[in-house]
Amino acid sequence: MGYTKEQIDRANQVNLEQFLRSQGEQVIKSGNEYRWKRHDSLTVKENKWFRHSQSKGGYPVEFVMEFFSRTFPEAVQMLIGEAPAGDGTPTAPSSEFRLPPRNRYIEKMMAYLYQRKIPDELIQEFYKEGLIYEDAQRHNIVFVGKDETGIPRYAHCKGTNDSFRMDVLGSDKFHNFAYRSDGKSLFVFEAPVDLMSFIALYPKDWKTRNYLSLGGVGAKAMDGFLSERKDIETIYICTDSDKAGNDAVSRLLESIPEHMTVIRLIPCDKDWNEVLMHKDELTHGKYIYKTVTLREKAEKKAVPMIRMSEVQQTEVDWLWYPYIPFGKLTIIQGNPGEGKTFFAMQLAAACTNRKFLPQMEPFEPFNMIFQTAEDGLGDTVKPRLLSAEANLERVLVIDDADNPLTLADERIENAIRENNARLVIIDPLQAFLGANVDMNRANEVRPIFRRLAEVAQSTSCAIVMIGHLNKASGSQSTYRGLGSIDITAVVRSLLFIGKVRSDPTTRVIVHEKSSLAPPGQSLAFSLGNEKGFRWIGAYDISAEDLLAGGEGSKTELKQEQAVKLIEEFLSEGRKVSIAEINKEATERGISERTVRLARNSMGDKIASERQGKDWWIWFK
Secondary structure (H helix, E strand, O other), X not given: OOOOHHHHHHHOOOOHHHHHHHOOOOEEEEOOEEEEOOOOOEEEEOOEEEEHHHOEXXXXXXXXXXXXXXXXXXXXXXXXXXXXXXXXXXXXXXXXXXXXXXXXOOHHHHHHHHHOOOOHHHHHHHHHOOOEEEEOOOOOXXXXXXXXXXXXXXXXXXXXXXXXXXXXXXXXXXXXXXXXXXXXXEEEEOOHHHHHHHHHHOOOOHHHOEEEEOOOOOOHHHHHXXXXXXXXXXXXXXXXXXXXXXXXXXXHHHHOOOOOEEXXXXXXXXXXHHHHHOHHHOOOOXXXXXXXXXXXXXXXXXXXXXXXXXXXXXXOOEXXXXXXXXXXXXXXXXXXXXXXXXXXXXXXXXXXXXXXXXXXXXXXXXXXXXXXXXXXXHHHHHHHHHHOOOOHHHEEOOOOXXXXXXXXXXXXXXXXXXXXXXXXXXXXXXXXXXXXXOOOOHHHHHHHHHHHHHHHHHHOOEEEEEEXXXXXXXOOHHHOEOOOHHHHHHOOEEEEEEEEOOEEEEEEEEEEEEOOOOOOOOEEEEOOOOOOOEEEEEEEOOHHHHHOOOOOEEOOOHHHHHHHHHHHHXXXXXXXXXXXXXXXXXXXXXXXXXXXXHHHHOHHHXXXXXXXXXXEXXXX
């Protein structure tokens, strides 16, 4: 489907002064015409335009194609704001690109180029390459632009007897008239004749370089060439020595990749063909008025590499094995009101006042930072911390009343270091992403969490974030967290907290993701009855079942199983080696760490002594 003749006629009736203003361009009144400020040699009057520097003009559709780098259909749509309405009948020109038919002879093309002082051998070289020829109907010179595979994609017709200029319908300015080589330098010109003139002026080794005509001063042709030739190292901007050519330099520079050297060559006359035409009159013999280096080639730095043989191997340190590691990120997710914050209070009490969590190895109390955006410090957070028996002297909060805190804020790292904090709790993480961050966009959240992970690593601090779930019931559990899956991907441990459907006072912690150790047992606690917060013990339920409102059942903690195993070995007054107990525990799926915790929990009931390389234990 194409544009109808009626649509094309309406496009060609558009007032160009009003069109330019609608595009944000500045036009200046000049007699009964308007001069386009960006192209001061161009004037418009109603629906007509004329470029005085090139004695070229026409109507709106061609104007948009020429100066806004649009194809024929794009130009019509830009002018009238309508989609094609044709039924396929040939009432509108086709946008399919076809080269004009070739003339058997090239006398008029040769005569014109001779007139422009282009050498015969250069004409023959370009003709042999299929880059120029004479069309059969009007005897115009056709300048052909090819893609990197040699397929014609563009053609510009230049009259041999008049000032006629026009791009062939359907031409793609992305593949403008150019001479290609394997060289790493590119010379950029406004027009094909300037390109050929420059080669005529500097013929030595010219085939080792690349040359490109922009078909004006737009960057589209250069963008196309560089997208195919990323190995180009140096670009020479050779636009005309007039206001339009000078103004184009900064715009072209913006389109050139940073790693390329950019040099401006200013002709000693208006353009390069004028230099060629009058070169015998130049007594100084210089064709370039000035060479200006616009950008030096940046030194290529070696990619920083880490040799694994030189990396110091370290062990993971644990706040609560295997649920919360030091120096890493952990997320605790769940629906509102299901105990995430209450659990966080218990974690605060464990770290500040030895109110250890189940299977947690003892450690000396330390400072922690508790950052919340949902609860009041005085009426909610402090009472809950007191209820959990936390040491309030060791629970700190970053004061962000005047400047809201975000996860990317350097105050987090500074506060950790200044207060020797080993735990940071952020509740909820979504409130601290920042107003301009879309949590669903991986490219926006990834650098924030990568930086936060670096803070945790460098300070050996456990950073625990509380997160909410989305409403996508039935989804895989790891996709239930609000925001991008990259948030879940970057953390080393992911815990879910949810209610058991049959008993709304029972909550379960499920260890869904564990990148540094085997996942821990699911743990249940009671909340909401007259006894307050109370640990129930191990619970048999999956993350999917918990989030779907499943039942599950109470089971035995690994530590409880280890205690029974020790009691079994030490029954009847036996004396047993720890190595023998550990061997049996491993076969039952109980770790040596858990066995050690079990022994510690049995306290003064067990005596021990070293015999050779092993320790032996017995009941006192």
